[in-house]
Amino acid sequence: MAEATDNDIIVVRDVHKWYGQFHALRGVSMNVKRGEVVVIFGPSGSGKSTFIRTINRLEEHQRGQIIVDGIELTNDIRNIEAIRMEVGMVFQSFNLFPHLTVMQNITLAPTWVRKWSRAQAEAKAMELLKRVGIPEQAGKFPGQLSGGQQQRVAIARALAMQPKIMLFDEPTSALDPEMIKEVLDVMTDLAESGMTMLVVSHEMGFARSVAHRLVFFDAGVIVEQGAPRDIFFNPAEERTKKFLSQILQ
Amino acid sequence: MTTQTQPTPDTLKPPATSVGVIGWLRKNLFSTWYNALLTFIALYGIYLVVGSLWNFISTTDWSVITANLRLFMVGRYPAEETWRVLASLALFALLVGASWAVWGGVARAAAILLASVFFTAMVLPFGANERLWMAGNLACIGIGFGIGYITRARRVLVWAWLASLPLIALLLYGVGGLPRVATDLWGGLLLTLALSIVGIVASFPLGVLLAVGRQSSYPAIRWFCVAYIELIRGVPLITLLFMMQIMLPLFLPEGLTVERVMRAMVAFILFTAAYIAEVVRGGLQAIPRGQAEAARALGLNGILTLLLIILPQALRLTIPAMMGQFISLFKDTSLVAIVGLLDLAGIANAAANQPDFLGRQAEVYLFIALIYFVFSAAMAYGSRRLEKTLGVGER
Numbered sequence: 001m002a003e004a005t006d007n008d009i010i011v012v013r014d015v016h017k018w019y020g021q022f023h024a025l026r027g028v029s030m031n032v033k034r035g036e037v038v039v040i041f042g043p044s045g046s047g048k049s050t051f052i053r054t055i056n057r058l059e060e061h062q063r064g065q066i067i068v069d070g071i072e073l074t075n076d077i078r079n080i081e082a083i084r085m086e087v088g089m090v091f092q093s094f095n096l097f098p099h100l101t102v103m104q105n106i107t108l109a110p111t112w113v114r115k116w117s118r119a120q121a122e123a124k125a126m127e128l129l130k131r132v133g134i135p136e137q138a139g140k141f142p143g144q145l146s147g148g149q150q151q152r153v154a155i156a157r158a159l160a161m162q163p164k165i166m167l168f169d170e171p172t173s174a175l176d177p178e179m180i181k182e183v184l185d186v187m188t189d190l191a192e193s194g195m196t197m198l199v200v201s202h203e204m205g206f207a208r209s210v211a212h213r214l215v216f217f218d219a220g221v222i223v224e225q226g227a228p229r230d231i232f233f234n235p236a237e238e239r240t241k242k243f244l245s246q247i248l249q
Numbered sequence: 250m251t252t253q254t255q256p257t258p259d260t261l262k263p264p265a266t267s268v269g270v271i272g273w274l275r276k277n278l279f280s281t282w283y284n285a286l287l288t289f290i291a292l293y294g295i296y297l298v299v300g301s302l303w304n305f306i307s308t309t310d311w312s313v314i315t316a317n318l319r320l321f322m323v324g325r326y327p328a329e330e331t332w333r334v335l336a337s338l339a340l341f342a343l344l345v346g347a348s349w350a351v352w353g354g355v356a357r358a359a360a361i362l363l364a365s366v367f368f369t370a371m372v373l374p375f376g377a378n379e380r381l382w383m384a385g386n387l388a389c390i391g392i393g394f395g396i397g398y399i400t401r402a403r404r405v406l407v408w409a410w411l412a413s414l415p416l417i418a419l420l421l422y423g424v425g426g427l428p429r430v431a432t433d434l435w436g437g438l439l440l441t442l443a444l445s446i447v448g449i450v451a452s453f454p455l456g457v458l459l460a461v462g463r464q465s466s467y468p469a470i471r472w473f474c475v476a477y478i479e480l481i482r483g484v485p486l487i488t489l490l491f492m493m494q495i496m497l498p499l500f501l502p503e504g505l506t507v508e509r510v511m512r513a514m515v516a517f518i519l520f521t522a523a524y525i526a527e528v529v530r531g532g533l534q535a536i537p538r539g540q541a542e543a544a545r546a547l548g549l550n551g552i553l554t555l556l557l558i559i560l561p562q563a564l565r566l567t568i569p570a571m572m573g574q575f576i577s578l579f580k581d582t583s584l585v586a587i588v589g590l591l592d593l594a595g596i597a598n599a600a601a602n603q604p605d606f607l608g609r610q611a612e613v614y615l616f617i618a619l620i621y622f623v624f625s626a627a628m629a630y631g632s633r634r635l636e637k638t639l640g641v642g643e644r
Binding site for chain 1: 539543
């Protein structure tokens with residue numbers, strides 16, 4: 001485990017998490033550099049979603065240390081909210097606000113949290129909608145969009161806060177196959193722009209072409225991590241090998 | 250180019266027997282011989298009921314209503330101050346008219362209903378003065394519509410609505426140079442509406458607060474809300490009304506009295522708030538956890554998440570149940586007659602016992618039933634329109 005450097009935007013040291021008696025994270029340590037794209041994969045129940053949800057404190061860790069952009073996550077609500085402003089999150093089930101239009105979904109946080117003017121927030125929202133390829137949907141409600149369009153709105157919504165880090169929790173798992181590509185294209189474009197990204201996903205094509213590092217989770221620990229080429233073609237651990245052979249057949 | 254004349258399968262019309270009035274009748278009333286039989290039996294039953302009712306309405310003596318019309322409307326509110334009630338109606342008419350122009354939809358339906366109420370009142374045997382006022386109020390709807398149409402001032406209108414309630418209350422109660430009319434003199438429909446409107450307007454925010462408090466992470470707040478809700482729900486409304494009338498004075502310091510109508514108002518507010526709280530709690534629980542998580546992940550704090558994300562969705566879901574509570578509150582105000590207040594039902598009891606009109610209960614209760622029904626039906630209709638406007642179940 002390399003020591004943390006100034007270039008590390010996320011530092012995680014020996015993090016543990018229990019749900020009641022169940023030990024979900026058993027000592028996870030990991031550093032993420034600025035601009036790095038990390039794809040986390042592993043069997044269901046391995047703690048990978050729990051892990052990225054601890055990064056913005058949607059899940060509380062009970063032991064260890066998490067430092068995001070120089071701020072340590074503690075019970076201090078001001079610290080948590082400061083970090084959440086810098087960390088965007090995209091969920092498996094989109095979680096768009098169904099009572100607000102696409103435009104309102106995107107401008108909500110910038111106007112209420114960053115205190116931007118409405119005009120400024122709307123200009124930014126339009127720019128982001130163009131970037132994710134659906135500017136014509138601005139006036140619609142989420143329920144009127146396809147799954148792929150909804151997820152792209154969710155990405156735009158997270159980006160509107162101008163985060164330094166983006167977390168993706170299985171962003172394509174709830175999508176039909178033909179819509180997966182449109183979301184992955186947006187994510188690829190985002191990675192190429194230099195965004196720091198933590199992605200929980202089993203999209204191995206995306207992992208191979210975009211990720212700088214793959215991390216394999218099992219039973220609440222990091223079993224193995226490394227460059228995509230090494231993990232895919234030369235995994236050191238038997239468990240990694242077995243899991244990859246199951247999802248890549 | 251010859252294919253044009255031949256209708257393709259998707260442009261074929263349905264057979265004439267399955268659409269229109271005939272189609273509807275066949276499908277719903279005469280689909281089988283026994284359904285046809287039931288239809289005829291039901292028609293005969295309707296004929297009997299409606300026929301005898303009409304017979305009663307057209308032949309009976311309605312003088313118990315016409316002689317007491319003033320009592321039914323405002324109770325013992327002093328005659329020389331009645332203009333204040335009518336002026337309040339005029340203000341209300343202005344606002345409804347303006348809302349019609351600005352929002353349409355529900356407000357339009359309300360304006361039409363209000364206009365027909367004013368119109369009916371003009372036909373009823375009120376004094377000439379009151380009839381003139383009603384004509385003026387009718388005009389106020391039009392004036393309000395004009396103002397709303399020209400200015401389109403949504404924000405001002407919202408503030409005007411918010412300000413109207415205390416304004417009307419002060420006007421009716423008396424403030425400044427106006428002589429005071431204690432609420433114990435209010436009666437009839439005026440009292441029924443005062444109890445209902447104050448009950449609805451005050452119990453709604455209190456109920457929402459209780460529902461939110463019940464979900465609080467602070468045990469003290471949570472337990473207080475649970476205790477309050479369960480305590481109130483475990484007691485019949487009538488006992489709460491009696492407790493307020495009889496026991497409250499025992500707790501108040503010497504010399505301090507609260508008007509009896511106010512005590513009843515407090516009872517209704519406390520009672521309805523507990524039920525509203527449970528309705529809202531149901532709505533809050535129906536909102537997926539992901540909504541709050543997404544809001545928190547964006548950096549919104551707990552209060553903003555509640556106000557901007559959770560409550561708007563939860564309240565929209567609860568409109569039907571909430572409106573049910575309000576309608577039931579409106580009808581339950583008639584219970585104040587039992588503790589001796591002269592609301593619509595109280596006046597009805599009094600009128601039916603007047604020596605001149607002994608044995609006229611049927612007319613009296615039919616009349617107030619009609620009034621209760623008109624208001625309840627209007628509320629139910631308004632709630633359905635509101636659901637539609639807000640798209641419940643669609644998005």
